[in-house]
Amino acid sequence: MQPFPRPGKVVAALLAACLAGCATYHAKPLPEQAASAASLSQLQGYDQAAVPLDMAAVERLVLLNNPDLRSQHARRQAAQAQRRQDGVLPNPVVGGNVGYLLSGVGDATAWTASISQDITSLITLRPRREAAQATADEVDATLLWEQWQVLGKARLLVIDLIEGDRQIALQQQALDALAQRESRIVSAVSAGNMERVAVAPDLAAAADARTALHDLQRRQLDLRQQLDALLGLRPDVVVPLAPDLPPASVDAASIRRQFDDVSRRRPDLVALQLGYRAQEATLRAAVLAQFPPLAIGYDASQDNSKVRNGGPAVTFTLPLFEHNQHNVAIARATREQLHVEYTTRLATSRDEVDALLAQYAQLDAQRQALMPAAQDAAQASAHAAQAASDGLLDVRNVTDLRVAALNRQLAQLATEQAMLEQQAALELLVGRGMPTALEQDVMAP
Numbered sequence: 001m002q003p004f005p006r007p008g009k010v011v012a013a014l015l016a017a018c019l020a021g022c023a024t025y026h027a028k029p030l031p032e033q034a035a036s037a038a039s040l041s042q043l044q045g046y047d048q049a050a051v052p053l054d055m056a057a058v059e060r061l062v063l064l065n066n067p068d069l070r071s072q073h074a075r076r077q078a079a080q081a082q083r084r085q086d087g088v089l090p091n092p093v094v095g096g097n098v099g100y101l102l103s104g105v106g107d108a109t110a111w112t113a114s115i116s117q118d119i120t121s122l123i124t125l126r127p128r129r130e131a132a133q134a135t136a137d138e139v140d141a142t143l144l145w146e147q148w149q150v151l152g153k154a155r156l157l158v159i160d161l162i163e164g165d166r167q168i169a170l171q172q173q174a175l176d177a178l179a180q181r182e183s184r185i186v187s188a189v190s191a192g193n194m195e196r197v198a199v200a201p202d203l204a205a206a207a208d209a210r211t212a213l214h215d216l217q218r219r220q221l222d223l224r225q226q227l228d229a230l231l232g233l234r235p236d237v238v239v240p241l242a243p244d245l246p247p248a249s250v251d252a253a254s255i256r257r258q259f260d261d262v263s264r265r266r267p268d269l270v271a272l273q274l275g276y277r278a279q280e281a282t283l284r285a286a287v288l289a290q291f292p293p294l295a296i297g298y299d300a301s302q303d304n305s306k307v308r309n310g311g312p313a314v315t316f317t318l319p320l321f322e323h324n325q326h327n328v329a330i331a332r333a334t335r336e337q338l339h340v341e342y343t344t345r346l347a348t349s350r351d352e353v354d355a356l357l358a359q360y361a362q363l364d365a366q367r368q369a370l371m372p373a374a375q376d377a378a379q380a381s382a383h384a385a386q387a388a389s390d391g392l393l394d395v396r397n398v399t400d401l402r403v404a405a406l407n408r409q410l411a412q413l414a415t416e417q418a419m420l421e422q423q424a425a426l427e428l429l430v431g432r433g434m435p436t437a438l439e440q441d442v443m444a445p
Contacts, residue, residue: 036234037065043231052240055158058227062154065232069150072143079139086132090121093295099304106304114313116297120289127285134278138271145267150230152428156421157227162245163417164220167410171213174406178206181399202396205403248419250426252357258430259353263346265431272342279338283331290324293317353429360422367415374412377405 040046045064050057063069092115099110185202188194196203225235233239263269293316300310384401387393426432 036067036228036232037237038234039237040233040239043233052242054242055155055245058154058158058231058239058241059151062150062230063147066150066230067232069147070232072146076139076143079136083132083136087125087129089125090118092117093297101304104304108302108304108306110302110304112299112301114297114299116295116313116315119294119296120291123291124285124288127281127288131278131281131285134274134281138274138278141267141271141274145271148267148428148431152424154227154230155424157223157230158241159245159417159420159424161220161223161227162241162243163413163420164216164223165241165243167413167417168213168216168220170406170410170413171209171216174403174410175206175209175213177399177402177406178202178209181395182206184395209403245420248360248416248423250357250360250419250423252361255353255357255426255430255432258432259350262349262430266349266429267431269342269345269349272338272345276335276338276342279331279335283328283335286324286327286331290319290328292319349429353426356422356426356429360419360426363415363419363422367412367419370408370412370415374405374408377401377408381405 037043040051041048043061043065045061047057053061094113094115096111096113099112101107101109182203185194185199189196189199224238227239228235228237231239258265263273295315297313297315298310299313300308302308381398381401381404384393384398388395388398
């Protein structure tokens with residue numbers, strides 16, 4: 001009969017095996033100072049040849065440099081680490097003790113040793129692994145949705161900045177015309193040739209135009225600073241943007257067709273589906289865990305007279321008071337909550353798309369109605385300028401017609417800007433541009 005290995009050697013071998021897989025610790029202190037990029041050249045992926053930047057170039061730079069998106073990598077790593085942890089087999093349990101001979105008959109040291117494996121954890125291993133994988137995929141889809149939202153914000157900022165520059169240019173022209181008239185009026189009033197009361201509306205118009213320009217300039221500065229923040233730039237960096245955007249173009253029928261499979265395209269809906277799948281697996285694991293915890297192993301022992309025993313061992317818990325029913329109830333309630341949340345999100349998204357399509361149609365109708373009026377005002381202004389040069393019209397009337405034409409153009413620009421914003425919002429809601437391979441990979445069982 002082969003002698004049983006000495007307990008010391010067994011313990012040493014087990015300790016060596018455990019220590020071999022241990023991680024090590026390395027300190028990583030926080031920086032004392034940090035600063036955003038001071039120029040575009042410091043951004044990752046920046047190409048000087050691409051200046052001025054169009055929409056696609058801005059989106060690319062945002063994806064590569066946005067501080068919030070860059071910090072998401074740590075969240076993904078944590079989710080993947082949790083997935084690996086939840087998918088690991090439970091460790092076997094080793095036990096033992098030594099009984100030194102103190103008195104009485106005997107000539108050896110007594111000892112006992114045991115090793116056992118939790119069978120219940122093995123039974124629930126598969127659903128736990130499925131839940132961990134689905135949860136990790138849910139984090140990926142959630143992070144992708146956050147990236148998609150950041151891109152949507154960048155698109156809106158680019159639209160507002162480009163259209164804002166055009167509006168500022170028109171408002172500046174209106175202010176220049178009114179300021180020129182204001183200067184002449186002030187000179188005439190000072191000379192006693194005009195009454196200030198009679199020209200009060202003209203002076204008020206110039207003041208209003210100046211206030212409107214200042215409001216546009218303040219808003220433009222705020223938008224530029226928001227874009228700088230999205231790119232990880234200091235707030236005083238000016239991002240050169242292309243001066244024009246393609247005109248808004250929304251096909252309502254195409255948008256509705258794309259919404260038919262939005263649940264497989266939009267990352268937030270994919271994330272909710274993955275969260276539901278993870279909860280389904282968690283519920284299955286909770287149901288399986290209702291059975292009494294069971295462990296199977298092997299026990300060996302030696303008494304003080306060197307009599308040795310060994311054989312299989314079974315331990316289980318008597319389910320007298322607790323049947324894991326509370327965990328099953330919690331898992332079922334959570335699954336129902338996720339089911340309601342997903343259904344509500346899907347229905348709300350369809351309502352939002354329908355509402356935006358109706359708003360876009362209204363804006364398009366308004367734009368069509370503004371175009372003839374803007375053209376007519378521009379022609380009237382041109383004729384008035386010619387009449388003034390011929391001495392047939394005074395400066396006051398010419399200025400009024402010029403400002404009226406510019407105001408019509410400003411109204412048309414504001415409508416076109418709103419249409420571009422609605423188009424960007426619709427593309428965000430239906431996930432236009434999101435690759436369909438994404439959800440197929442993520443949702444694959």
